[in-house]
Amino acid sequence: MASLFVIQGRDQGSRFQLEDAVHSIGRTHTHSVRLHDTEVSRNHAELIRKGNAYAVRDLGSSNGTFVNGKLVTEHELTSGDQLQVGRSLLLYTGFIDDRLEDAAGQVDIVPMAGSAIDDGSRIVASLGQTGGSEWLMPDARGSSNPWLARARSNLQIMYRTALAVSHTMDIDQLLARIMDMIFDWVEADRGCIMLKDLETGKLTPKVRRHRRGMRTEEKISISKTILDYVVEQNEGVLTSNARDDSRWDPAQSIVTLGVREAICVPMQGRYEVVGVIYIDTAVTPQKMLAAKGANQFTEEHLRLMIAIAHQAALAVEDTSYYKALVQAERLAAVGQTIASLSHHIKNILQGVRGGSYLIELGLGDHDTMAKSGERDEAAEQKAVDTIRKGWAIVERNQERISTLVMDMLTFSKEREPEPRAASLNEITAEVVELMTSRAQELSVELVWQPASDMPSLMFDPEALHRAILNVLTNAIDACDDAEQGRVTVSTHYDDDAKLARVVVEDNGGGIAPDDIEAIFTVFVSRKGGRGTGLGLPVTRKILEEHGGQVRVESTVGQGSKFTLELPATPAEAEGNQRMTQSFAAGDVP
Numbered sequence: 001m002a003s004l005f006v007i008q009g010r011d012q013g014s015r016f017q018l019e020d021a022v023h024s025i026g027r028t029h030t031h032s033v034r035l036h037d038t039e040v041s042r043n044h045a046e047l048i049r050k051g052n053a054y055a056v057r058d059l060g061s062s063n064g065t066f067v068n069g070k071l072v073t074e075h076e077l078t079s080g081d082q083l084q085v086g087r088s089l090l091l092y093t094g095f096i097d098d099r100l101e102d103a104a105g106q107v108d109i110v111p112m113a114g115s116a117i118d119d120g121s122r123i124v125a126s127l128g129q130t131g132g133s134e135w136l137m138p139d140a141r142g143s144s145n146p147w148l149a150r151a152r153s154n155l156q157i158m159y160r161t162a163l164a165v166s167h168t169m170d171i172d173q174l175l176a177r178i179m180d181m182i183f184d185w186v187e188a189d190r191g192c193i194m195l196k197d198l199e200t201g202k203l204t205p206k207v208r209r210h211r212r213g214m215r216t217e218e219k220i221s222i223s224k225t226i227l228d229y230v231v232e233q234n235e236g237v238l239t240s241n242a243r244d245d246s247r248w249d250p251a252q253s254i255v256t257l258g259v260r261e262a263i264c265v266p267m268q269g270r271y272e273v274v275g276v277i278y279i280d281t282a283v284t285p286q287k288m289l290a291a292k293g294a295n296q297f298t299e300e301h302l303r304l305m306i307a308i309a310h311q312a313a314l315a316v317e318d319t320s321y322y323k324a325l326v327q328a329e330r331l332a333a334v335g336q337t338i339a340s341l342s343h344h345i346k347n348i349l350q351g352v353r354g355g356s357y358l359i360e361l362g363l364g365d366h367d368t369m370a371k372s373g374e375r376d377e378a379a380e381q382k383a384v385d386t387i388r389k390g391w392a393i394v395e396r397n398q399e400r401i402s403t404l405v406m407d408m409l410t411f412s413k414e415r416e417p418e419p420r421a422a423s424l425n426e427i428t429a430e431v432v433e434l435m436t437s438r439a440q441e442l443s444v445e446l447v448w449q450p451a452s453d454m455p456s457l458m459f460d461p462e463a464l465h466r467a468i469l470n471v472l473t474n475a476i477d478a479c480d481d482a483e484q485g486r487v488t489v490s491t492h493y494d495d496d497a498k499l500a501r502v503v504v505e506d507n508g509g510g511i512a513p514d515d516i517e518a519i520f521t522v523f524v525s526r527k528g529g530r531g532t533g534l535g536l537p538v539t540r541k542i543l544e545e546h547g548g549q550v551r552v553e554s555t556v557g558q559g560s561k562f563t564l565e566l567p568a569t570p571a572e573a574e575g576n577q578r579m580t581q582s583f584a585a586g587d588v589p
Contacts, residue, residue, distance in 0.1 A: 009088030039086030188279035195275035236265035267313035351397035358390025417460035421571035444485035456571040470535035478508030500568040511554040
């Protein structure tokens, strides 16, 4: 399916799927591609499907429609084109070519040596990126041919530039690394990188450098004439004597800024100029008049800088796309969270409303009897029963909202467990006692089997209580449809492995193998409206915070077994360790 992905503008990160014959682009809600951009017209443009491609047609918009930086009235899009409307930049992705073969069933991975099938392959040599660079571009200093030496050196520079810009997605680190490399390779005194502002289109300085030993507080003054020429003409320039160059206005040129030589090159990306790189050698006007000798910068330096700037521009674009993708993922996650929470809260409120209705009904019947003055014990009992039933419903939903809030807080915060000496048997027994009434309501047999050799351990009791509660609640609910539902809760202590375990086993419907990992995904619930999809993710998080894990064994139609496993640190050992640390620190009682 074709799509438009917003990589710049207020809607950055949004994706619009394209499948209809016509899609309209504009500011209002009536458009299938709606952009919250004041520079976009109400009815800006439309996309018309032609076979397996879309053509964009401008609808007489105020600010025009651009494809890859060029103004168009109608243009057939190809995958990778950038569509600009107003201040919004959208990346077009076309339909997948049906002629591309499906590789899934056409490629086999042959087993390794020693297996039943052996392809006989042996690794005879290996080489890293650095070694590849040295083989492709050996050190040019020993070459007798100066031209070949320079060519090899420049090629090595470009190879290392490509490697450097591919190792970071942080824009500030990227630009700083590029400027450092330029100063390693080019004898410049000052330099800076300027990027286009996404909103205004103006150049904004991002990184500057001075050669070591020079005054770093000195400002870099750059001729606006040069910048305008480089950006508008998309050409790099080398200046050494502005007095002889008719392109520069003497009033603003480099002559009045005291610059002997300068190189300014555009950062040309795939579709447009994203910024400029500027370097120069700076001297006072007096020294400039007295200077003699060959120029420091040559056309070869200019060509090299253009190539470096192009690599940098591609990396800047990739970084921008990556940020847009991250933004899209965040928006999707926020949307999913809000939708899921709204669904659960709505269900809880419906329960509260139903309970409140029963309470009001019972109170109404009671008031009617009180006004009539007649005493009817059966009617009074019926009214009281109705009120109690309603209050029980309200209470259950209060517990549901409390559980939801606590799970949200537990899952959203990074926290370190607060261990203290406690009994895992006692904590588990509390959970079993708490869920006994719930099991009786569903006619589920709840069996508790504590370990007789369980010592006092160091763990966070409140956190473990919530982890066990979530698993046990799921197990009881899983037995709701079973003819003779049964849940067994047991604890185990492994002194040799120094592990403690809480095992919750049920004979419910079980979990399919493909769904076992999915049950630990946030907001994924197999309990319909009863589940929040937070319980098991919270349980896993708590166990991992303790250095433990949750293991699941399940068979569809037979039931499931959840094992909560955590390192067992006896309370006595913890106390001895703390005492040893105190003596080591010199804290003698």
